[in-house]
Amino acid sequence: MLRFVVLLMVWCLPSLSVADTVYQKPDDFLHETFGATPPAPQFIWLDTKLQQSLTQILGHAYSQLRIRYWRINGHTVWILDEIGKEFPITAGFVVADDKIAVARVLIYRETRGDEIHIPAFLQQFVGLHLVDNKLEGRVDGITGATLSVNAMKNMAHAALLLNRSIP
Amino acid sequence: MTRKTSRHLGLQLRHWHRNVGAAASLFLLWMAATGLVISFEDDLSLSRVRISWPWLMHWYGIEGVSAPTSGYNIDGHWLVSAADKVSLDEKVLDTALRDVRGAIMAGNIIYVATSSELILLTPSGQRVDILSSSTLPVFTIDALGLAGDQIAIRHEAQIFTSADGESWLENRSASVSWSKLQPLPPLLQQKAIALMAVDLPLGRIIADMHSGRLFGRAGIYVVDASGIAALILSVSGLYMYLRIQRRSR
Numbered sequence: 001m002l003r004f005v006v007l008l009m010v011w012c013l014p015s016l017s018v019a020d021t022v023y024q025k026p027d028d029f030l031h032e033t034f035g036a037t038p039p040a041p042q043f044i045w046l047d048t049k050l051q052q053s054l055t056q057i058l059g060h061a062y063s064q065l066r067i068r069y070w071r072i073n074g075h076t077v078w079i080l081d082e083i084g085k086e087f088p089i090t091a092g093f094v095v096a097d098d099k100i101a102v103a104r105v106l107i108y109r110e111t112r113g114d115e116i117h118i119p120a121f122l123q124q125f126v127g128l129h130l131v132d133n134k135l136e137g138r139v140d141g142i143t144g145a146t147l148s149v150n151a152m153k154n155m156a157h158a159a160l161l162l163n164r165s166i167p
Numbered sequence: 168m169t170r171k172t173s174r175h176l177g178l179q180l181r182h183w184h185r186n187v188g189a190a191a192s193l194f195l196l197w198m199a200a201t202g203l204v205i206s207f208e209d210d211l212s213l214s215r216v217r218i219s220w221p222w223l224m225h226w227y228g229i230e231g232v233s234a235p236t237s238g239y240n241i242d243g244h245w246l247v248s249a250a251d252k253v254s255l256d257e258k259v260l261d262t263a264l265r266d267v268r269g270a271i272m273a274g275n276i277i278y279v280a281t282s283s284e285l286i287l288l289t290p291s292g293q294r295v296d297i298l299s300s301s302t303l304p305v306f307t308i309d310a311l312g313l314a315g316d317q318i319a320i321r322h323e324a325q326i327f328t329s330a331d332g333e334s335w336l337e338n339r340s341a342s343v344s345w346s347k348l349q350p351l352p353p354l355l356q357q358k359a360i361a362l363m364a365v366d367l368p369l370g371r372i373i374a375d376m377h378s379g380r381l382f383g384r385a386g387i388y389v390v391d392a393s394g395i396a397a398l399i400l401s402v403s404g405l406y407m408y409l410r411i412q413r414r415s416r
Contacts, residue, residue, distance in 0.1 A: 085214050146209055
């Protein structure tokens with residue numbers, strides 16, 4: 001019974017999830033994209049109209065009022081969080097020419113479904129773009145990781161929309 | 168097999184099939200119903216529904232948090248933390264925070280420091296941003312305070328100040344008013360207990376119902392027995408079906 005209770009207590013500590021896997025630190029993702037000296041971050045504040053658009057994509061308002069991004073030479077980098085099943089997935093996206101150029105799972109916190117970090121799966125995101133604000137392009141699902149796959153697709157969609165919204 | 172033996176076996180099997188079926192029917196219905204729900208767990212977003220019924224948490228053996236007796240008074244707003252839940256003015260924040268080190272208000276933004284992050288909130292509790300080690304000048308925040316209208320963070324002997332949390336300067340001579348816990352008014356203590364109730368995702372509870380774990384080891388054995396019953400029913404049912412088929416030819 002004690003072991004049962006201990007296991008449950010571990011389950012109840014989301015911030016200390018034993019499933020946190022850091023595939024790549026956000027800083028390292030920025031350095032990979034921009035080299036040794038990434039540009040200073042800029043901010044986009046989510047006004048009512050933008051939050052409504054994001055709500056349509058995500059099914060809920062984005063969890064923050066502002067999102068930081070990095071931009072140089074027409075490339076923008078977005079690091080977003082979205083809940084898969086219970087815990088947030090942190091993902092990085094590079095957008096160039098209004099298309100996803102790079103998609104990466106940076107931090108995965110769920111207990112299963114982490115197959116989405118596999119490069120072969122993420123390669124499907126390259127080239128995704130918006131047509132009439134809808135995500136155009138095919139991303140095959142992964143059995144048993146439906147919510148994680150959907151979270152990645154939604155974040156890619158959000159990154160493309162946000163990219164269009166910056167001056 | 169002689170005809171007599173075969174008929175006897177058939178009667179025995181029908182007897183077992185009937186009795187095992189009757190005995191196991193409720194448990195099999197239970198497992199079928201919970202199994203169906205589990206199949207649609209993602210579509211129903213069951214893991215996002217949190218259940219905090221005190222009797223159920225007690226059954227699980229999860230004790231609630233004890234009444235918090237202190238919090239951070241931020242210009243009249245109270246920030247209270249217990250386990251990984253934080254409330255601001257009696258509203259539980261969506262952001263789970265652990266190890267809160269301080270909370271201050273600067274420029275109409277509430278800054279809450281944990282050991283590794285600085286969280287920016289509006290006075291109504293909406294999250295503005297989270298600053299982590301990639302933005303902060305330290306990996307660990309020991310304390311948070313105000314140096315005039317500047318935000319100050321400390322790690323060991325180092326003190327850094329910033330106007331907005333984005334660019335920081337080391338400032339060892341800064342005169343800082345460090346954020347400190349203060350005794351909670353009794354009324355807020357009581358409200359905090361209700362706010363900070365422990366909970367479990369509904370998907371988890373249904374999975375425990377399905378596996379029998381909800382009822383401890385005995386529950387698991389009952390589910391195992393139900394599985395064996397389903398096996399017996401399948402074999403006996405199939406045998407009787409084939410027997411009838413053979414007879415009808």
